Amino acid sequence: MFTNVKEEEKKKQKKKELTQPKPKVSISSTSISSGHSLSHCASSSSLSPSLLFPMPSLHLLPGATTAPNSTFLLRPHSPLLPSKTLTPKKPKPKPPSALLQWNRKPELSGSIPRVTVITSGKGGVGKTTTTANIGLSLARLGFSVVAIDADVGLRNLDLLLGLENRVNYTVIEVLNGDCRLDQALVRDKRWSNFELLCISKPRSKLPLGFGGKALTWLVDALKARPQGSPDFILIDCPAGIDAGFITAITPANEAVLITTPDITSLRDADRVTGLLECDGIRDIKMIVNRVRTDMIKGEDMLSVLDVQEMLGLPLLGAIPEDTEVIRSTNRGYPLVLNKPPTLAGLAFEQAAWRLVEQDSMQAVVVEEQPKRGFFSFFGG
Numbered sequence: 001m002f003t004n005v006k007e008e009e010k011k012k013q014k015k016k017e018l019t020q021p022k023p024k025v026s027i028s029s030t031s032i033s034s035g036h037s038l039s040h041c042a043s044s045s046s047l048s049p050s051l052l053f054p055m056p057s058l059h060l061l062p063g064a065t066t067a068p069n070s071t072f073l074l075r076p077h078s079p080l081l082p083s084k085t086l087t088p089k090k091p092k093p094k095p096p097s098a099l100l101q102w103n104r105k106p107e108l109s110g111s112i113p114r115v116t117v118i119t120s121g122k123g124g125v126g127k128t129t130t131t132a133n134i135g136l137s138l139a140r141l142g143f144s145v146v147a148i149d150a151d152v153g154l155r156n157l158d159l160l161l162g163l164e165n166r167v168n169y170t171v172i173e174v175l176n177g178d179c180r181l182d183q184a185l186v187r188d189k190r191w192s193n194f195e196l197l198c199i200s201k202p203r204s205k206l207p208l209g210f211g212g213k214a215l216t217w218l219v220d221a222l223k224a225r226p227q228g229s230p231d232f233i234l235i236d237c238p239a240g241i242d243a244g245f246i247t248a249i250t251p252a253n254e255a256v257l258i259t260t261p262d263i264t265s266l267r268d269a270d271r272v273t274g275l276l277e278c279d280g281i282r283d284i285k286m287i288v289n290r291v292r293t294d295m296i297k298g299e300d301m302l303s304v305l306d307v308q309e310m311l312g313l314p315l316l317g318a319i320p321e322d323t324e325v326i327r328s329t330n331r332g333y334p335l336v337l338n339k340p341p342t343l344a345g346l347a348f349e350q351a352a353w354r355l356v357e358q359d360s361m362q363a364v365v366v367e368e369q370p371k372r373g374f375f376s377f378f379g380g
Contacts, residue, residue, distance in 0.1 A: 105142060106356040108231060110254075115219055115233045116355070117252035119276075121268035123239035125258050126289040129325060131236040132160040132334045133345070134256075137352035139194035140336070143231040146185070146222055149198045150215070150248040151238040161188065162332025163196055170198045171218060175210070181221055190337070195230075211243070212250030219251040241275060249276060254283035256316060256355070260290045261302040266310055273311065285316040285360060287351060292321045305363040314360035317351030319344050 108114075118131050128151075135147045149157040158164045169184040188194040197218075215235075223229045237248040249255070255276050259269040269286075276284055288304050295301035302310075304318045322344035328335050335345035354360060 106353050108143065108356055109358045112231055113219075113223060113229050113233050114231065114254065115235070115252045116254050116256060117235040117237050117249050117281075118256045118258060119237035119245065119249065119272060120239070120258040120265070121241060121245075121272035122259075122265045125260050125265055126319070127239075127258050128156050128160055128236055129329070129335075130256070130258055130287060130289070130319075130348070131157060131234050133336050133348040134352045134355065135232075135234050136161075136188075136191060136194060136334050137336050137349045138232050138356065139188070139191040140349075141352065141356065142193075143356070144193040144228075145232045145234065146195045146197060146230045147234045147236065148215075148218075149196070149236050150244065151236060152200050152244055153202065154238070155198050155200070155202060157236050158186075158196060158198060159332060160329055160334065161196060163188065164332070167196070167198055167201075170200050171214075172200050172210075174218075175214060181218075181225075210247070212247050215247055216251040241272065245275075249279055249281065252281060255281050255285075257284055257286045257311075257313060258289055259286060259307065259311070261288060261296075261304070261307050263302075266302075266307065269311060273313065283358075284313055285355075286311060286313040287317045287319060288315070289319045290321045291318050303363070308363050315363055316354055316360060317347055318361075318363070319347045319351075 118127050118134075120127050128149075131147055135145045138145045147157060147161075149155045151157075158167050163186050166186050169179040171184060173179045174181050174184050184197060186196040186198075188196070219233060222233060235248050235252060238244040257269055257272060257276075259265045273284060286308070288307050291304060292301055296303045304315070308315050320343050322335070322342055324335060324338065324342045325344060328338065335342055336348055338345055341349075
């Protein structure tokens, strides 16, 4: 009897549990470090530990009772971990694919010193301007340079360099024993590795015994200086092909021929090339000066490529026409020292770079595409 009563009571309790309403549970946004424990919630709601962590603690709403298989109403909550602002990473700089030639010093080729004569045959083509600018460009590259003005009676190199008031002695006084060679050398204050040496004073005549042998002795004396031989000896040759020309080219072992793109200068340059080869100078390079691209486009001037094909010489540089040349000449301030540099000054620096490495450039012809008009769309 008693056993039957107990079984009936158990069945009634199970029916009551099934008929009771299911509890509502909320999830608060409190952190794990709060006073509510997760173990109690896990036992009451039969949640698995994998669902509880890292979920926040659970709280029963008032008036709700626990029951198995209970449903949950989730409320919006704040994240447990503090939020971090993500900053975009800066892109890494790409390594340079190529280095500019100005990032390195040019390598000096050939035997030291390099005795170079700058000549043309025709006057007024820019021999003295080229000597001044290339000489200072070489000094800026770190080479020691001695520029010799071999024009007797008509020297102008000191004017272009702004050193006319500092020339007290010349080669004539050195040969006569009136001064030493280092006293005749004028050092430039802007670049101490550039020195100027003049053959004679203006409106003076050379003695009869002065010739190629005397200039060769002078070059040998520069090589045997106690402070060392210079890297470059540049000789500014006078115009023409008379005795002054023969004297200037005697100690040289290479030549730079200056010409302009006109037929008179080209005829003289061709004649001078033959005289240099007869004197034993085989290393001859050419600089085309006063190039005007607008006249070349209009076919009113020979192009650099035409000049190179006519003379058959390796091209050292092409110098564009620049009005700044007159200003720099009057101020005694060469073009290569201008800031910002001009196109002609940059061309002189590039020519000096090629002279150091005994390199040359190749002139090319760039054909422009014809302008397309309205009727080009219709095949016209």
